[in-house]
Amino acid sequence: MKSMFNKSIYVWGAIISAIIIVISLNSLVGTYLSSQRIDLTQEKLYTIADGTIETLKSIDEPIKIKVYYSQKLGENYPPFKLYYERLRTLLKRYQEISGGKLIVSFYNPEPYSEVEERAIADYIRGIPLNEHGEYGYFGLVANNIIDDIEVMPFMDLDRDQFLEYDITSRIFSLANYNKPVVGF
Incomplete structure (x- = not known):
């Protein structure tokens, strides 16, 4: 019973940690890379000369x-x-x-x-x-x-x-x- 409780805490801890990491990365990318653009079109339609x-x-x-x-x-x-x-x-x-x-x-x-x-x-x-x-x-x-x-x-x-x-x-x-x- 106790080991199942420990596993449950571990799983919830991992899920919460993953959510925090994703939110943090999203904020960092949004803040520092929002003006960056990547043009993946073959003709480079969105690349400015x-x-x-x-x-x-x-x-x-x-x-x-x-x-x-x-x-x-x-x-x-x-x-x-x-x-x-x-x-x-x-x-x-x-x-x-x-x-x-x-x-x-x-x-x-x-x-x-x-x-x-x-x-x-x-x-x-x-x-x-x-x-x-x-x-x-x-x-x-x-x-x-x-x-x-x-x-x-x-x-x-x-x-x-x-x-x-x-x-x-x-x-x-x-x-x-x-x-x-x-x-x-």
Whole structure:
């Protein structure tokens, strides 16, 4: 009887110790490795190039990016939803790297809404969603403090592999608006 009681105490002690160890490790990993990212995709879709990091860290004045994405577009054409999630993840990472100099906003242009009117005014191109004249939008517009503007009127699925380059080159252009160009 006594040995069974000792075994029970030992088992419960081991279970409680294991729980404490797991919770402690989880806290440590969460605290010290939360900003670390591992990209296990074959194409390294989530690895940001050194040149991009350098560009983002060199932004002196705020750059605003407005992303227009119609959720209805993703419902009708699922590849756009995946592309949007990738873009959203990338831009959130860009924000972190830039130290807050990149300000990103996301908008869902519903048909016949004020947001749809803003998307059109920002040169975002829509594609027909149905025979009722409703359009879906998926593009972005970026501007700097002197209102230089860079537009990606529609996020082309065929340019998926160039997403980082396409966005970074526009950010670079906006960040270097007053730097002299040497040449003829």
